[in-house]
Amino acid sequence: MPSSVKALGQARPTGAGMAPQARCCSPAAVQRWLPLLAWLPDYSLQWLKMDLVAGLSVGLTVVPQALAYAEVAGLPPQYGLYSAFMGCFVYFFLGTSRDVTLGPTAIMSLLVSFYTFHEPAYAVLLAFLSGCIQLAMGFLHLGFLLDFISYPVIKGFTSAATVTIGFGQIKNLLGLHDVPRQFFLQVYQTFRKVGEIRVGDAVLGLACVLLLLLLKLMRDHVPPVHPEMPPGVRLSHGLVWTATTARNALVVSFAALVAYSFEVTGYQPFVLTGQTAEGLPPVRIPPFSVTTANGTVSFTEMVQDMGAGLAVVPLMGLLESIAVAKSFASQGGYRVDSNQELLAIGLTNVLGSLVSSYPVTGSFGRTAVNAQSGVCTPAGGLVTGVLVLLSLDYLTSLFYYIPKSALAAVIIMAVAPLFDIRVFGTLWRVKRLDLLPLCVTFLLCFWEVQYGILAGSLVSVLILLHSVARPKMQVSEGPVLVLQPASGLQFPAAEALREAIITQALEVSPPRSAILECTHVCSIDSTVVLGLEELVGDFHRRGVTLAFVGLQVPVLRVLLSTDLKGVQYFSTLEEAEKSLLPEPRPQPYSGGEDSVLEHGVALLKA
Numbered sequence: 001m002p003s004s005v006k007a008l009g010q011a012r013p014t015g016a017g018m019a020p021q022a023r024c025c026s027p028a029a030v031q032r033w034l035p036l037l038a039w040l041p042d043y044s045l046q047w048l049k050m051d052l053v054a055g056l057s058v059g060l061t062v063v064p065q066a067l068a069y070a071e072v073a074g075l076p077p078q079y080g081l082y083s084a085f086m087g088c089f090v091y092f093f094l095g096t097s098r099d100v101t102l103g104p105t106a107i108m109s110l111l112v113s114f115y116t117f118h119e120p121a122y123a124v125l126l127a128f129l130s131g132c133i134q135l136a137m138g139f140l141h142l143g144f145l146l147d148f149i150s151y152p153v154i155k156g157f158t159s160a161a162t163v164t165i166g167f168g169q170i171k172n173l174l175g176l177h178d179v180p181r182q183f184f185l186q187v188y189q190t191f192r193k194v195g196e197i198r199v200g201d202a203v204l205g206l207a208c209v210l211l212l213l214l215l216k217l218m219r220d221h222v223p224p225v226h227p228e229m230p231p232g233v234r235l236s237h238g239l240v241w242t243a244t245t246a247r248n249a250l251v252v253s254f255a256a257l258v259a260y261s262f263e264v265t266g267y268q269p270f271v272l273t274g275q276t277a278e279g280l281p282p283v284r285i286p287p288f289s290v291t292t293a294n295g296t297v298s299f300t301e302m303v304q305d306m307g308a309g310l311a312v313v314p315l316m317g318l319l320e321s322i323a324v325a326k327s328f329a330s331q332g333g334y335r336v337d338s339n340q341e342l343l344a345i346g347l348t349n350v351l352g353s354l355v356s357s358y359p360v361t362g363s364f365g366r367t368a369v370n371a372q373s374g375v376c377t378p379a380g381g382l383v384t385g386v387l388v389l390l391s392l393d394y395l396t397s398l399f400y401y402i403p404k405s406a407l408a409a410v411i412i413m414a415v416a417p418l419f420d421i422r423v424f425g426t427l428w429r430v431k432r433l434d435l436l437p438l439c440v441t442f443l444l445c446f447w448e449v450q451y452g453i454l455a456g457s458l459v460s461v462l463i464l465l466h467s468v469a470r471p472k473m474q475v476s477e478g479p480v481l482v483l484q485p486a487s488g489l490q491f492p493a494a495e496a497l498r499e500a501i502i503t504q505a506l507e508v509s510p511p512r513s514a515i516l517e518c519t520h521v522c523s524i525d526s527t528v529v530l531g532l533e534e535l536v537g538d539f540h541r542r543g544v545t546l547a548f549v550g551l552q553v554p555v556l557r558v559l560l561s562t563d564l565k566g567v568q569y570f571s572t573l574e575e576a577e578k579s580l581l582p583e584p585r586p587q588p589y590s591g592g593e594d595s596v597l598e599h600g601v602a603l604l605k606a
C-alpha cells in the first residue's frame with residue numbers, strides 16, 4: 001500500500017514553538033481536523049477502482065443488514081436505511097481509518113430498543129443527544145474515560161448482547177407471534193409456543209441460515225487470486241468472491257423471490273416485512289417533543305424517559321467504533337486518532353438525526369468486508385452511501401416481499417461471531433479474577449444493560465483499587481530484613497505497608513532493622529510520607545533502624561520537601577546492609593536536615 005495511505009490517521013505534529021494562531025492554521029493542524037487532505041492529493045485511478053469494489057461490496061452487505069437491524073431496534077424497516085448512509089459521507093471527511101464503516105449495528109440496535117420504547121421520535125432524539133455528547137468528549141479530549149471500561153466488561157456485555165439479539169430473532173425465524181421483548185419472558189414464551197411454529201417460516205429461515213453459513217465458509221476458504229492464473233480461473237474466483245461477499249443480499253433476494261412466487265399463486269406461507277416507506281427521508285430537526293394519545297411529551301420528559309441510555313448509548317457507541325478502528329489499523333500498519341474518531345462518530349449522529357437516523361457506530365462485520373475488498377481510502381464509503389440512497393429511492397417497494405425469517409437469519413449469522421467462548425479460557429490462564437467482572441456483566445445485562453455495565457465496571461475498579469491498596473511486597477529474610485514494594489505507594493496502601501513492616505521487624509524478638517527497597521516505587525503521596533515518618537520513629541524507639549534504598553528522583557523530591565527527621569537512605573542495597581550490620585560500617589547519610597538535603601541534592605544531580 002502506498003505510504004500516503006498507510007499514514008492515514010497518524011497523529012501529526014501541531015507546530016510546537018509556533019504562535020497559537022499559527023499552530024491552529026498550520027497545514028498539519030488542518031490535516032488533523034480534515035484527514036482527507038493527507039491522502040486526497042495522491043489519489044489515483046488504481047485506488048478509485050479498489051474503492052469502488054469495496055464500496056459496492058459493503059453496500060450490498062449493509063442494505064439487508066440495515067433492514068434487519070431496524071427490527072432489532074423495534075423500529076420500522078426504513079429507519080435502518082435512514083441510519084446507514086450519513087456515516088459514509090461524514091467519515092469521508094473526518095475519518096482516520098481507511099477501513100471503518102459507520103452505520104447501524106446489532107449491539108447499538110439492541111441498546112436503542114431498550115431505551116427508546118420502539119418509538120422513532122425517541123430513537124432520533126437519542127441519536128442527536130448521543131452525537132452532542134460524543135462531540136463534546138472529542139473537543140474536550142475525554143476519550144480516556146473509555147479506558148475505565150475493561151476488556152472483561154466489554155466481552156461480558158457483547159456476549160450477553162449476542163445471546164439476547166440471537167434468541168430474540170428465534171420468534172421471527174420460526175414465525176411465532178405475540179412474543180414479548182424482555183429476555184426472560186421471551187425465552188419462556190418461545191418455548192411455550194413451540195406448537196405454534198409456522199412451517200413455511202421455519203423451513204425458509206433454517207435454509208437461509210444454512211445457506212449463509214455455507215457461503216461464509218466458502219468465502220473463508222477461497223484462495224487468493226494470482227496474476228499468473230489463467231483468465232478463466234481468475235473469472236471464476238471473482239464470481240465466487242462476489243457471491244460470497246454479497247451473501248446477505250443474495251440470500252435475502254432469493255427469499256424475497258420465493259415469497260413473491262407464492263404471492264402470485266395466492267398463498268403466502270411466510271410472514272413478510274410489509275410496507276416500507278418509500279423515498280428519501282425528509283431533512284428536519286430532531287423531535288424535541290412528541291404527541292401521543294395521552295397528550296404531548298415534552299423534551300424534559302423524553303430525556304427523563306431515556307434515562308441511563310444517554311450515558312450508555314454514546315459511550316458504547318464510541319467504545320465499539322474505536323475498538324473496530326484500532327483493530328483494523330493494527331492489521332493494516334497505520335494509526336488512528338481516537339479523538340478525531342470521537343468527532344467523526346459524534347457528527348455522524350448529530351447530522352444523522354436530521355434525516356431520522358437512530359444512533360450508529362462502527363460495524364466490525366462491514367469493516368471486515370471493506371478491508372477484505374482491498375479498500376484504499378474512506379472514499380469507498382461514498383459508494384456505499386450512494387447505494388443506500390438509491391435503494392431508498394427505487395427499491396423500497398420490493399422490500400415488502402422480504403420474509404422476516406430471512407432477515408432473522410441475517411441477524412443471527414451477523415451476531416454469532418461476537419460470542420467469543422475463547423475469552424473464558426484466556427482469562428482463566430492470564431488472570432482468573434478477571435472472570436468476575438465478565439460474569440457479573442454478562443448475567444446482569446440480561447436484566448438491564450446499564451446495570452450490567454455499571455456493576456461490571458465497579459467490580460473492575462474494585463479489583464484495581466485492591467491492587468493499589470494491597471501492593472505485592474517481596475520480603476527477603478537475612479541478617480537485615482529487606483522489603484521491596486512492587487509498585488507505587490498511594491494512601492490506600494499506607495496502613496498495609498505499616499502493618500507488614502511492623503509485623504516482620506518490630507513484633508519479633510529481638511526487633512531488627514529493616515531496609516525498604518524502593519526501586520519500583522515511582523510515586524508516593526502525603527499520607528504515605530506521614531506513615532513513613534511514624535515508622536521511622538517507631539524503629540528509633542525500639543533501638544533499630546529503618547533505611548531506604550533505591551529512591552527514584554520524584555520520590556526523593558517528595559521526601560526532601562517534607563523535611564523528615566532521622567531518615568537514612570543509601571544508593572545501593574549492599575551499602576545499606578553493611579551500614580545496618582553490627583560491625584564497622586561506612587557513615588550513613590543521616591542526622592540533621594542539612595546532611596539529608598546534601599545527599600538528596602547529590603542523588604538528584606546524579
